[in-house]
Amino acid sequence: MNSFDAFKDPKLCRALLDRLLAEADQPLRFMEVCGTHTVSIFQSGLRSLLPATITHVTGPGCPVCVTHESEVACFLELAKRDDVIIATFGDLMRVPGPKGKSLKTAQADGARVEIVYSPIDALAVAAANPGRTVVFLGVGFETTAPAVAATIRLAREQNLKNFRVLCFHKLVPPALEALLADPETNIDAFILPGHVSAIIGAAPYAFLADRYHVPSVITGFEPLDILSALLEIVAMRKSGQPAVVNAYTRVVADSGNPVARAVMDEVFVPVDALWRGLGLLPGSGLVIREAFADFDAMRLPGVTLPDAPPLAGCRCGEVLKGKMAPNECPLFDKACTPATPVGPCMVSTEGGCAAFYKYKLDL
Amino acid sequence: MDKVLLDYGSGGRASHRFVADLFFKHLGNDILARMDDAAVLSLTGPVAMSTDSFVVDPIFFPGGDIGSLAVHGTVNDVAMMGARPLYLTCGFILEEGLPMDDLARIVASMGEAARAARVRIVAGDTKVVPRGAADKIFINTTGIGEIMVDPAPSGHRAAVGDVVLVSGNMGDHGLAILSTRAGLSFDAPVVSDSASLGGLVGKLLAAVPGVHVLRDPTRGGLATTLNEIAGQSNVGIEINEADIPVDPAVAGGCSILGLDPLYLANEGKFLCILPEPQAQAALAVLRADPLGSGAVAIGRVTAEHAGKVAMVTPLGGKRLLGMLEGEQLPRIC
Structure with missing residues (x-):
């Protein structure tokens, strides 16, 4: 058994599950805000084993899913330009924008779109196409933002004149604050994202416990990680002493990764940003600083964030806020399936609707 | 002659030489050797028949190649009906410029796979298309076999408790x-x-x-x-x-x-x-x-x-x- 297998050992998990069954005597609605947690909870079968008192709610943890309609409209407009090559992570390809258009349909209409596995690969695309501007779509949370920032720095070192980033990065803590500030969302506890926390550390979440009294645990992605986090949450609720606990110390330092944050701060600056379903959230996004303006696709002539109407009939916003389970949406498994997604939560494999569709047996 | 030429699919002398040199050498048997318009087969009882086209990329891979795969894929589909696979047909679509060495390796591998599977290749066809109109080589095989059990296995027969x-x-x-x-x-x-x-x-x-x-x-x-x-x-x-x-x-x-x-x-x-x-x-x-x-x-x-x-x-x-x-x-x- 290697060290990773230990965190999914069925016997250890069973023991924790039995403890949870015994101790979770109060109703508990917990939300996770990381797509990897979403998939792990479904794929391991953990969701079907949780005590009846515990309700799992999938939150806005998939960066593709929270990309706003206006942002999609913006990059689809850019994709139409003859002198532009879009470089993107693959899972943005099918994200629907206004009138059901996506990068896939743009590609069929003649747009040049290159799928890359790392932002640095987009620099090679730029070097190979000196006559065109390569625009990398910067989508993702604190996990991806440092790598994109480092890529922009590298582009400047390489003196690349035809590489730009359309920066739609988002920050997790402001979204959690917005969820708790909304009186309609009813969340008792958070399981906090392991990867994002590896960058930002534990401190930015302190307000969850201090101001909102919501116990929260940073944890890993194996069943044992998630079960211990739930036990920790149940214990904090019983003691009436909510806190933010870092239970993922094998990866997350309490202070996060200061080097990654420094690169991010050098290149980006926080601004108010649009989230799909959540609206405009203060200080929740990143844009490129003046010093790197030459690499900012937003500053290309004619590029704007157009007003885009919400997708007709799509309830992804309510799903992302945890107000509605995916299968309660009237479109779920009817008009909206992974093959023909209406909303973004059905597109990404880490979206809440796609996970329900893929893994939930008793629909 | 190191590359496949458009001439080889013409039906003329060049085709005949090409077929004789390569296909008969590796795939030949008494039925194929008759060179009539169709193969004549004797079969008894219910038979299972299946067809499949093979376009795998890469054409050579660890553990096999497109030729052996074209035999195995169709033989296995026939076998899954509870049948003993007996005969195969094969159709080749070759891209102009395919290296002859590659084609020879593939055809030899097909012959070897057919012998091991105890099936005979009884009819075949070869077309050559201009460069770019196909990717190196596509193979279609159709197989036929006699069903061994009654009722035959089928995807419709899974029963509760099985x-x-x-x-x-x-x-x-x-x-x-x-x-x-x-x-x-x-x-x-x-x-x-x-x-x-x-x-x-x-x-x-x-x-x-x-x-x-x-x-x-x-x-x-x-x-x-x-x-x-x-x-x-x-x-x-x-x-x-x-x-x-x-x-x-x-x-x-x-x-x-x-x-x-x-x-x-x-x-x-x-x-x-x-x-x-x-x-x-x-x-x-x-x-x-x-x-x-x-x-x-x-x-x-x-x-x-x-x-x-x-x-x-x-x-x-x-x-x-x-x-x-x-x-x-x-x-x-």
Whole structure:
């Protein structure tokens, strides 16, 4: 058994599950805000084993899913330009924008779109196409933002004149604050994202416990990680002493990764940003600083964030806020399936609707 | 003569020489040698017939090539109907400029695979298309065989209480192709399981004629095949994740590439669904053969959740195991 297998050992998990069954005597609605947690909870079968008192709610943890309609409209407009090559992570390809258009349909209409596995690969695309501007779509949370920032720095070192980033990065803590500030969302506890926390550390979440009294645990992605986090949450609720606990110390330092944050701060600056379903959230996004303006696709002539109407009939916003389970949406498994997604939560494999569709047996 | 020329598909003398030199040499038998417009065959009783086209990229991969795969793929589809595969036809579409050495290797490999599977290639056709109109080589094979048992196994016959067996590790072929295409190599080599299953199916049905379903989990893998059967038979199927055999090298490669071995193609494995009292006898027959040495029971057929496949996870939880979603991995067979 290697060290990773230990965190999914069925016997250890069973023991924790039995403890949870015994101790979770109060109703508990917990939300996770990381797509990897979403998939792990479904794929391991953990969701079907949780005590009846515990309700799992999938939150806005998939960066593709929270990309706003206006942002999609913006990059689809850019994709139409003859002198532009879009470089993107693959899972943005099918994200629907206004009138059901996506990068896939743009590609069929003649747009040049290159799928890359790392932002640095987009620099090679730029070097190979000196006559065109390569625009990398910067989508993702604190996990991806440092790598994109480092890529922009590298582009400047390489003196690349035809590489730009359309920066739609988002920050997790402001979204959690917005969820708790909304009186309609009813969340008792958070399981906090392991990867994002590896960058930002534990401190930015302190307000969850201090101001909102919501116990929260940073944890890993194996069943044992998630079960211990739930036990920790149940214990904090019983003691009436909510806190933010870092239970993922094998990866997350309490202070996060200061080097990654420094690169991010050098290149980006926080601004108010649009989230799909959540609206405009203060200080929740990143844009490129003046010093790197030459690499900012937003500053290309004619590029704007157009007003885009919400997708007709799509309830992804309510799903992302945890107000509605995916299968309660009237479109779920009817008009909206992974093959023909209406909303973004059905597109990404880490979206809440796609996970329900893929893994939930008793629909 | 180092490359395939458009002339070879013309039907004239150049074609005749090409056919004689290469195809008869490797694939020849008394029926093919008659050179009439069609093959004349003698068959008795009900027969099973199947066709498949092979466009795999790369054409050579660890454990096989497009030629042996074109024989195995169709032989196995015929065998899954409880039939003894006897005859194949093959049609080649060749791209102008294909190296003759590559073609010779492929045709020789087809001949070898056909002899090992004890089938004869009795009719064939070759076309050459201009460069760019096809990718190197496409092969179609059609197979026919005599059905050995009555009633014959079928995807419609899975019955509540039946046991589900697999003949060995899942996902080897799919990962061998994808990793070759991506230029990846792993510490432990990942090799396609491409093989003819006709002989093993013959042995199995001789010993255990009451088999309900046989099917080879090719494109879409084990998960998709189980869903097809659950739908055809209108039953539920429940499998145990911990019992599904996957080679550790394949499991490791899949986790690096973000793939699930249960959705990867197999070309030398099959699923067998049969009444529980016969399961041990079937496992004994399978395990005695090198192609079935890894055979195990992975689950059973249930009345609950008809039309769906449920996976019992190692934790004891239950979740849906769905069909392959989204884009098919391109050209895997």
